[in-house]
Amino acid sequence: MSFTPMSVAHGPRVERWTKRAALFVASSFVALAVLACGPWLFSPGAIDRLSEFFVYVILAVTWNLLAGYGGLVSVGQQAFFGLGAYAAIRLSAGGVSVYPALLLGALVVGALALPIGEVMLRLSGGEFAIGMWVVAELAHLLVNLDPLVQGETGTSLIALDALNAAARRADTYWAALAGMVLLLILTFALLRGRLGTALQAIRDDELAAASIGVRVLATKRVVFVLAAAGAALAGALWLASAITFQPHAYFSVQWSAYMIFMTLVGGLGTFEGPIVGALLFFLVETEFGASGVWYLVGLGAAALGFALFAPRGLWGGFSRRFTPRLLPLGYHVIMPQSDVRDGAGGREER
Amino acid sequence: MIFLNQMLQGVFLGAYYALIACSLSFLFGVMRIINLAHGSLAVLAAFLLFVLADRFGLSPWLGLILVVPVMAALGWVLQILVLERSLKGGLLVPLLSTFGLAIMIDNLLFQGFGADTRSLAPAIGDLSFASWALNDDLAIGALDAIILLAAIIVLGGLQLFLARTRLGRTIRATAEEPEIVGLIGIDARAVYALATAIALALAAIAGAFLAFRATFNPYSGGMQLLFAFEAVVIGGFGSLWGTLIGGIALGVAQNLGAFINPQGFLIAGHGFFLVILIARLYLGPLAERVRFRRQRAPAA
Numbered sequence: 312m313s314f315t316p317m318s319v320a321h322g323p324r325v326e327r328w329t330k331r332a333a334l335f336v337a338s339s340f341v342a343l344a345v346l347a348c349g350p351w352l353f354s355p356g357a358i359d360r361l362s363e364f365f366v367y368v369i370l371a372v373t374w375n376l377l378a379g380y381g382g383l384v385s386v387g388q389q390a391f392f393g394l395g396a397y398a399a400i401r402l403s404a405g406g407v408s409v410y411p412a413l414l415l416g417a418l419v420v421g422a423l424a425l426p427i428g429e430v431m432l433r434l435s436g437g438e439f440a441i442g443m444w445v446v447a448e449l450a451h452l453l454v455n456l457d458p459l460v461q462g463e464t465g466t467s468l469i470a471l472d473a474l475n476a477a478a479r480r481a482d483t484y485w486a487a488l489a490g491m492v493l494l495l496i497l498t499f500a501l502l503r504g505r506l507g508t509a510l511q512a513i514r515d516d517e518l519a520a521a522s523i524g525v526r527v528l529a530t531k532r533v534v535f536v537l538a539a540a541g542a543a544l545a546g547a548l549w550l551a552s553a554i555t556f557q558p559h560a561y562f563s564v565q566w567s568a569y570m571i572f573m574t575l576v577g578g579l580g581t582f583e584g585p586i587v588g589a590l591l592f593f594l595v596e597t598e599f600g601a602s603g604v605w606y607l608v609g610l611g612a613a614a615l616g617f618a619l620f621a622p623r624g625l626w627g628g629f630s631r632r633f634t635p636r637l638l639p640l641g642y643h644v645i646m647p648q649s650d651v652r653d654g655a656g657g658r659e660e661r
Numbered sequence: 662m663i664f665l666n667q668m669l670q671g672v673f674l675g676a677y678y679a680l681i682a683c684s685l686s687f688l689f690g691v692m693r694i695i696n697l698a699h700g701s702l703a704v705l706a707a708f709l710l711f712v713l714a715d716r717f718g719l720s721p722w723l724g725l726i727l728v729v730p731v732m733a734a735l736g737w738v739l740q741i742l743v744l745e746r747s748l749k750g751g752l753l754v755p756l757l758s759t760f761g762l763a764i765m766i767d768n769l770l771f772q773g774f775g776a777d778t779r780s781l782a783p784a785i786g787d788l789s790f791a792s793w794a795l796n797d798d799l800a801i802g803a804l805d806a807i808i809l810l811a812a813i814i815v816l817g818g819l820q821l822f823l824a825r826t827r828l829g830r831t832i833r834a835t836a837e838e839p840e841i842v843g844l845i846g847i848d849a850r851a852v853y854a855l856a857t858a859i860a861l862a863l864a865a866i867a868g869a870f871l872a873f874r875a876t877f878n879p880y881s882g883g884m885q886l887l888f889a890f891e892a893v894v895i896g897g898f899g900s901l902w903g904t905l906i907g908g909i910a911l912g913v914a915q916n917l918g919a920f921i922n923p924q925g926f927l928i929a930g931h932g933f934f935l936v937i938l939i940a941r942l943y944l945g946p947l948a949e950r951v952r953f954r955r956q957r958a959p960a961a
Contacts, residue, residue, distance in 0.1 A: 384756045386697065430935070433942045437695025440756050441890045442938070448887065449931040456924065564883055568764050575757060604772045611764030618757040619746045 387443025395543025421540030578624030675912030701882030736861030
């Protein structure tokens with residue numbers, strides 16, 4: 312190995328913002344700016360589909376936050392999805408104007424998640440997973456009791472019906488886009504900061520994390536509430552585009568299946584993975600959604616296959632091979648003498 | 662009296678819950694896996710019995726002789742193909758893989774059988790409505806009595822098998838120390854495969870009784886999983902007789918709910934489960950602390 316005085320002078324460097332990351336973040340903002348002009352650029356059908364896509368991204372990102380970073384697999388996030396829609400209906404019926412009601416509903420459900428998490432977070436592994444499913448079932452049954460909902464007959468977001476269809480479509484699109492960006496930024500900030508480090512420590516070894524002073528329960532609580540509020544926002548936005556509220560459609564365990572598919576196929580425990588997964592799910596649904604049951608069989612098979620054979624998912628596998636580092640999320644140690652940029656100390660802290 | 666009868670029916674319903682819960686609890690005890698496809702697999706067994714009865718006119722009781730070994734074999738395959746690999750992947754993977762499997766089974770059943778709700782009650786003849794009247798209001802259904810008996814036999818048999826037989830002891834040893842048993846010549850993989858086979862055979866029996874006493878459709882599996890899980894948690898994980906008590910408590914709570922309000926059946930069941938859960942989580946540590954103080958007090 313050749314000795315170069317230069318590298319001794321520099322020593323190992325720690326990098327966060329690479330040139331590529333800066334370029335990627337800049338181009339993401341350009342893409343968002345284009346999307347923000349969507350209602351003037353795309354057809355009404357495309358606007359509706361894109362609104363759905365934004366909801367999928369929210370669902371995937373928040374489920375990943377819970378499972379990929381918090382180590383909490385929940386098959387009951389449809390509880391919050393349904394409650395978010397229900398809260399929006401209730402608030403709107405109570406006189407809150409309709410778009411603020413969507414956000415406010417999500418916040419109310421987020422607050423409700425605090426006591427639910429207080430109990431559920433004490434369960435571990437599979438108990439947490441099924442326990443959340445029970446919570447979802449109970450939430451569904453209780454919402455059915457509300458005379459406004461009329462049981463499984465359901466109701467609709469009447470206030471939205473009053474608006475002009477084109478304006479409503481654009482507003483819902485913007486609301487979904489804003490909701491998605493808000494959640495992505497929140498998640499990003501969370502993962503970049505102290506809490507993100509604590510979360511990864513918990514995910515890798517809960518006991519060890521606790522022993523070095525990570526506040527395990529408090530950290531999980533933050534993630535649980537954020538994931539709940541995110542799912543609730545997704546539910547409220549779904550309601551805004553669907554208008555009708557039939558409880559069984561919102562509290563269906565199928566939503567959990569979608570979330571698991573998106574996150575697992577995209578890449579559990581990575582920031583980009585669930586976005587990739589949501590995009591893939593969106594494409595698969597567009598292509599095969601009409602084939603009904605076989606499509607669902609395929610989703611289940613894909614989840615099973617990825618869990619067994621590629622638990623890192625598409626993005627996880629891709630970034631491991633090519634280390635694209637598109638986002639300034641982890642730290643990269645660059646060893647001066649080594650050609651291998653991800654040397655001994657250079658593992659990405661993600 | 663009507664009330665009393667309702668509670669009595671709750672006890673019998675609880676016996677069914679204990680039947681479907683014991684294999685979930687057993688598999689968790691051996692492999693630390695909660696199989697999210699458990700309910701769907703029981704419903705699969707119910708559909709197999711339905712096909713045998715519907716297409717070939719086979720009595721479901723005879724059908725069980727065929728379906729139980731088939732499900733056991735399926736359990737063996739499940740362990741080799743899915744669970745074994747999942748176990749290596751850490752804590753989360755078994756949940757994800759078995760949930761994916763559940764989605765697959767449910768929708769394949771839907772593809773094969775459509776959305777119709779089925780029952781095997783017609784196939785078992787008089788048994789589904791025969792009953793002994795205790796007095797004017799209280800009656801014990803013959804099928805209910807059989808289910809309770811089956812639950813006691815299955816739970817007792819499992820208990821005896823684990824406590825008294827060589828194979829049972831092997832399974833328990835493997836559950837405790839899967840790596841160390843290798844030193845004394847036990848193949849943990851084979852033991853796990855056997856345990857999964859037993860669990861699925863038991864799930865098949867539960868599926869049969871689900872089909873006899875009620876109705877089912879391709880998407881019934883999720884709810885059966887929840888009932889099984891609730892029975893296990895209420896009774897206390899790791900205790901087979903506790904599972905019977907838990908199942909009966911759940912069944913009684915549900916029927917009590919239904920007695921109060923027609924929509925109260927499921928709400929009362931889930932609510933009761935949560936109350937027990939909360940009580941265990943908060944009172945459990947409290948009881949522990951009290952015991953701890955008492956123990957320390959004389960020494961101090």
